[in-house]
Amino acid sequence: MTDTPFIRTRFRPVERLSTASLVARQLIHQLGADDFPVGARLPSERDLAQMLGVGRSTLREAISALELLGLVEVRPGSGSYLRADSSQLLTKALELSLALGEPEVADLVEVREHLELLAARLAATRATSTDVDRLRIHVDEMRAAGNNVEAFAVADLAFHLEIATIAQNDVLLSLLKSLQSLLTEWFERTLRVPGTMEATLTEHETVFTAIGQGDPSAAVAAMAALMTAADHRVRRSR
Numbered sequence: 001m002t003d004t005p006f007i008r009t010r011f012r013p014v015e016r017l018s019t020a021s022l023v024a025r026q027l028i029h030q031l032g033a034d035d036f037p038v039g040a041r042l043p044s045e046r047d048l049a050q051m052l053g054v055g056r057s058t059l060r061e062a063i064s065a066l067e068l069l070g071l072v073e074v075r076p077g078s079g080s081y082l083r084a085d086s087s088q089l090l091t092k093a094l095e096l097s098l099a100l101g102e103p104e105v106a107d108l109v110e111v112r113e114h115l116e117l118l119a120a121r122l123a124a125t126r127a128t129s130t131d132v133d134r135l136r137i138h139v140d141e142m143r144a145a146g147n148n149v150e151a152f153a154v155a156d157l158a159f160h161l162e163i164a165t166i167a168q169n170d171v172l173l174s175l176l177k178s179l180q181s182l183l184t185e186w187f188e189r190t191l192r193v194p195g196t197m198e199a200t201l202t203e204h205e206t207v208f209t210a211i212g213q214g215d216p217s218a219a220v221a222a223m224a225a226l227m228t229a230a231d232h233r234v235r236r237s238r
Contacts, residue, residue: 020061023054027062028071031082042072042080112179113227115172116160117220122167124211124219131166132212138162139208142201149191152200156191157184159204163211190233203229 031042042048042063049059063080066072073081123131141155157180164173191197203226210218 020058021065023052023058023062024065027052027066036082038082040082042082044079108179108183109231112176112183113224113231115176115179116163116223116227119160119164119167119169119172119176120207120211120219120223121216122169122172123163124214124216126168127166127211127214135159135162135166135208135211139201139204142204145197147197149188149197152197153184153188153191156187156200156204159208163207166211187230190230193233196233199229200226 043051045056045059045063049056052059054062063072063074067074067080071083073083075081127135138155138159142152142159145152145155160180161173161177164176167173191200203222206222207219207226210222
C-alpha cells in the first residue's frame, strides 16, 4: 500500500451505500476528522477503494464530486490532492448532507435554537441604543421586502447575525454564521409557503422589542417562540 500521510487515518468501510454521492459524503467526513494540510496527496485509487470498501468506479465518481466542490484536485498520472483544509471539509460535509436531505438538518436546527436563545439573552443585556438602531434597520428591511423572498431572507439572516454581534461573543457569532449559511436553502424554501413571511416578521418584531427594552427574559421567550415556529416550518418543508 502506498505510503502517504493518510495511511494513519482510520478509514472505515462505507456501509449500505448505493450512490457515489454517499461515498463522497463519508470521504469528506473522514478526511475532515484529521488535520491534513492543503496539497496533501490522497492514497491511490486502489488503496482508497480498499480502505473504504467500495468499487473503484464508485470511488472515481465520488472523487469527481469532490473535485467539482473544489475540495480535491485530480492530476492525471500523479493522483488526487486536497485543495481545502480540514475545517472547510467539515463544512462541505454538512452542506452535502443538507443537499441530500439527510437527518443533519434537524440536528442543525436544534443546535441553532439553543445558540439563538443565548444570543438573545446576551443582546438584551448588552445592547446600546446604537445597537438597537442597527437591529431596527434589519426589521425595517424585512418589512419592506414585501413578497420578495430573497430580500426577506437576506434581512432575516442579517437580523440574527446582528443579535449575535450585539451579544459580544465572537465564538457565538462564528458558530451562528456557520449554521445560518448551511440552513439558508431550507429557510428560503419555508418562506415561500403562503403566510410564512407575515408570521415570521411578527415573530422578529417581538424579539426586537424585547431586546430594545433590555429585557433578557422576554427576549429569550420571544426567540424561543420564533425558533419553535421556524423548526416546525423546516420540518414541514422536508
